[in-house]
Amino acid sequence: MFNRLLLYLELVRMEFVNNLAYRSFYFTGILNYSIQIGAYFFLWDAVYVGNRVIGGLDREAMITYVIIAWVVRSFYFSNLDRRVGTDIRDGKIALELIRPYSYQMVKYARSFGEAAFRMFFFAFPAGAAIYLIRPFTLPVGWDSVAMFVAAVLGAFVINAQISMIAGFAVFFTKSPTGVYKAKRVIMDLLSGLLLPISFYPGWAREIIQLLPFQAVSYLPNMIYLGKIRGAAAFEVLLLQVFWIAVLGFLAHLFWRFAVKHVVIQGG
Amino acid sequence: MNMHQYRPSGPLARYLTIFMHYLAQYAKIKMAYRWDFFVHIFTEFLQQSVSLIFILIIFSKVPAIQGWTRDQVLFIYGFFLVPFGIYSGFFNHLFDVPEKYVLQGEFDRILLRPINAWYQVVVETMKPELLVSMIVGIIIMIYSGSNMNLVPVWWDIPLAVILVIGAALVYAGVYTFLASLGFWSEGNLGLMPMVYNLSQYGRYPMTIYRGPVRFMLTWILPFAFVGFYPATILMHRYEYLGYALLTPVVGIVCFVIAYRVWAAGIRRYRGTGS
Numbered sequence: 001m002f003n004r005l006l007l008y009l010e011l012v013r014m015e016f017v018n019n020l021a022y023r024s025f026y027f028t029g030i031l032n033y034s035i036q037i038g039a040y041f042f043l044w045d046a047v048y049v050g051n052r053v054i055g056g057l058d059r060e061a062m063i064t065y066v067i068i069a070w071v072v073r074s075f076y077f078s079n080l081d082r083r084v085g086t087d088i089r090d091g092k093i094a095l096e097l098i099r100p101y102s103y104q105m106v107k108y109a110r111s112f113g114e115a116a117f118r119m120f121f122f123a124f125p126a127g128a129a130i131y132l133i134r135p136f137t138l139p140v141g142w143d144s145v146a147m148f149v150a151a152v153l154g155a156f157v158i159n160a161q162i163s164m165i166a167g168f169a170v171f172f173t174k175s176p177t178g179v180y181k182a183k184r185v186i187m188d189l190l191s192g193l194l195l196p197i198s199f200y201p202g203w204a205r206e207i208i209q210l211l212p213f214q215a216v217s218y219l220p221n222m223i224y225l226g227k228i229r230g231a232a233a234f235e236v237l238l239l240q241v242f243w244i245a246v247l248g249f250l251a252h253l254f255w256r257f258a259v260k261h262v263v264i265q266g267g
Numbered sequence: 268m269n270m271h272q273y274r275p276s277g278p279l280a281r282y283l284t285i286f287m288h289y290l291a292q293y294a295k296i297k298m299a300y301r302w303d304f305f306v307h308i309f310t311e312f313l314q315q316s317v318s319l320i321f322i323l324i325i326f327s328k329v330p331a332i333q334g335w336t337r338d339q340v341l342f343i344y345g346f347f348l349v350p351f352g353i354y355s356g357f358f359n360h361l362f363d364v365p366e367k368y369v370l371q372g373e374f375d376r377i378l379l380r381p382i383n384a385w386y387q388v389v390v391e392t393m394k395p396e397l398l399v400s401m402i403v404g405i406i407i408m409i410y411s412g413s414n415m416n417l418v419p420v421w422w423d424i425p426l427a428v429i430l431v432i433g434a435a436l437v438y439a440g441v442y443t444f445l446a447s448l449g450f451w452s453e454g455n456l457g458l459m460p461m462v463y464n465l466s467q468y469g470r471y472p473m474t475i476y477r478g479p480v481r482f483m484l485t486w487i488l489p490f491a492f493v494g495f496y497p498a499t500i501l502m503h504r505y506e507y508l509g510y511a512l513l514t515p516v517v518g519i520v521c522f523v524i525a526y527r528v529w530a531a532g533i534r535r536y537r538g539t540g541s
């Protein structure tokens with residue numbers, strides 16, 4: 001058990017160091033995110049005239065929401081779906097089956113190594129650079145910071161699990177790029193990355209609350225903004241744990257099914 | 268040479284025939300992966316729907332953004348999608364040039380053939396099914412146009428065609444220029460996603476952007492001409508008439524400059540050496 005843990009930690013480290021070799025690649029990434037955030041900044045700045053409050057957020061809160069949502073995304077985002085999908089499409093999965101470790105855990109560990117790298121070389125510098133250009137609201141208290149950090153870790157796990165399931169879905173559709181794109185678009189909309197969930201009409205909110213996506217972006221952002229605090233913030237973390245369990249089980253089912261029906265294409 | 272072989276007369280006919288051949292090959296590939304083909308079209312629709320939902324939700328909360336109503340913003344977005352469809356169908360994959368064509372030496376093969384190199388890259392990497400965005404865009408324009416009681420006039424359609432060609436040339440120019448950089452630098456500079464995100468600025472009214480950003484979108488990377496400016500004239504708002512009518516000029520200038528850089532890049536190209 002302990003040996004296993006060491007193995008996965010080693011994978012985390014490996015991936016971190018691997019990414020270090022390509023760090024220049026991330027400079028353009030930071031610029032890229034800034035352009036993306038800029039687009040939303042200008043739009044929301046124009047939407048909020050006067051002292052308008054929309055969906056419980058005023059102008060400052062909204063702009064902070066957008067910035068935090070994208071900066072946090074630069075941490076949790078990964079190509080896990082693409083990697084799993086490629087393993088399946090190229091038939092590498094057959095080789096993985098004979099190895100003495102958990103396929104999924106290896107993928108998660110590597111993703112986490114990448115995420116840790118992205119945190120230091122992408123999210124933090126991007127956040128700092130944006131703060132210098134356009135100061136945004138900082139968390140109101142240390143309890144918010146602590147809860148936010150925990151929620152962001154939860155967001156990473158949930159996003160990775162959804163990506164894992166999307167990767168396994170390649171087994172069924174055999175249209176990898178379509179699956180990745182559909183996943184990304186659905187996540188953008190339902191996680192609250194594009195719009196806070198509180199903006200949606202009532203019926204849509206009720207559906208979204210039954211899905212795991214909002215735990216990736218919307219809920220952590222609201223904790224950051226101090227809109228969710230104390231016991232409510234703790235409930236968010238519990239909700240994340242609940243979804244991690246459900247998605248973990250789902251991913252396990254997909255994995256079992258995929259292994260049983262493995263079709264090695266070509267080769 | 269075979270007597271029955273089809274021999275096109277002019278260069279235009281020749282290029283058209285080549286296009287048809289490429290298209291036929293493409294269709295064969297796509298029909299082998301039929302499911303993939305439909306999933307692509309579906310996800311393209313999905314992406315467009317998400318952008319549409321985004322706009323609709325914002326306007327369910329506010330009546331107007333700096334004087335631009337819901338239908339006007341929708342109309343701009345609808346127009347934006349038409350040249351965007353041409354771009355995603357034909358020019359998006361110019362970003363393959365630095366990596367796939369220059370670094371891996373695929374360009375040798377291109378240069379050996381007696382057909383224009385740029386044309387070959389475009390038809391080799393095209394994804395014509397992504398033209399569906401155009402249809403979505405036209406539907407959105409008709410819907411929002413009728414909502415704001417836009418009365419069509421005779422010059423609307425010929426003008427729209429000219430504006431769309433101009434806007435598509437802006438895309439072609441910018442992406443050709445970026446692709447050409449591959450002849451000087453090694454590999455992909457990672458500029459493509461950045462420029463893509465910047466191009467998305469063109470689908471909102473320019474009035475929401477601050478001075479320097481607006482200046483850049485008009486005169487440096489002219490993405491204001493792929494959506495906003497030309498769309499205003501088609502919804503019969505004439506405050507930006509000068510800019511709107513400049514669209515084809517900007518498109519042509521942009522493409523000509525980019526093509527010259529491309530040609531200079533080809534002269535520099537020395538192959539991979541093996």
